Amino acid sequence: MPGAFEGETVTRRRFMSGGALAAGGIASAAFGLPALGFALGPLFTDGTEDPWQDVGAEADFNPETYVSKTMNIQADAGEAGKTTVYVRKYDESVDEPSPSDIEQGLEPLPSVAISTRCAHLGCPVRYYQDPGRFVCPCHGGIYDSQGKVDGGPPVRPLDRHYSRVTSDGRVQVGERFSVNSELRRFSPRDPSNHLDGLWKYLYPARPST
């Protein structure tokens, strides 16, 4: 190496400047990386808490129409953390079972609990009994009484929640899940994420849900 002392492979000046750069880099990384991880943490942590929430006695619900109930999706956010869920008793003459249940040999969920979060961009949908449609006020998404897309921009049916009936006859609503047009269950996706055909590979499951 030209300029280096006898038997050395690098000049001392170059070694010193390299060392100073490395020290600066390590010092910056020492505060930069933890801060970045801190900010990005929610991407990799599962934030869902114990999801089961009581929404009423079994007798409050019927197979014909939806009853709207309020539930918490973010316990710490006050009013803003509440959402509405439409609950109806499962009726095997109307409701088709989910392919996920059939494949796993499971009974269908006791209630059809439909999330009001529109599958287009997340506005709250409302159920209209007479036409039997869910309608979104923001961009005109329309869903049939099963929550399947009937018109407008949504890319998949309305999300649903798991449901169960406790031994003392209370209906409980649990975690949210997404369904595709065959009502096959998927882990919860954001609104606007497709779940049919090849599209679904562009919107994989995420660690946060």
Place this chain on the structure above:
Amino acid sequence: MSRLTPPLPKFLRPAPPRPGEDGTGRTGDGDGNDSGGAPSRADQLRDGAVEGTAQVIGYIDERTGTSPFLRGFLYRKTPKGTNWFYTLGSATMFAFLSQAVTGVFLAMYYDPAASRAYESAAHITNEVFLGELVRGMHRWGSTVMIVLIFLHLGRTFVFGAYKYPRELNWVIGVLLLVMTLAMGFTGYLLPFDQRSFWATVVGVNINASSPIMGPFVADFLRGGAEFGEATLSRFYALHMLLIPGILAVLIGAHLYLVAKLGTTAPPWLKAEKKELSEEEI
């Protein structure tokens, strides 16, 4: 007065000698007086003020080298034909400064907790002295800034001011535009009323609609899979700390390049250039 001091504003400069005066009268050294009679009290005061100001400026300047820098930065030559359209950039910057100042003072009353945000914003508007004005300035100033930044962008485009050697300044300008829009987006949630809440839900879900990365961006913005407490504090931190910091750095770089490269002449001046004569060709 030392040559190192920056040019004084006109009203502080010593008046030039009038015709018929001997020209040695008032020289701005502080001890000058009108030819003849004793200096009046007003003259003494003014000369003292001039002297004092010059001393303070001289003290700072000698130790920082401000005036050569300022002379290069503020007294640079501008091309012929410079017109009012060239003020759109500084107008945008003053809109930013106004947002920064009103924003700092709004932060003194605002509480970024999901259960308190709406009440504290309503408190600012309804109860704090001049709160409605300051909040209104911040709220409408954001729109003004976006309008100005687009006019400035249009001026730069139409005048061809993005061309060599100013391409990098165009790129920085586009980053400034994106950051300004991000300010608008993050600020919109903070009043935490029905409109701002649902508009932000829709906005975040538009982010989520982009393939592969989209849902992760949405998770980052929400601070989790659902909207909640974390979302509001996140938007607040982005809105008042992270993005303004980035904006300030980018504005500095933008101004440095403007000062370094100078501004362009308006394109119509080139059309007035005289035809080259035979010999020149």
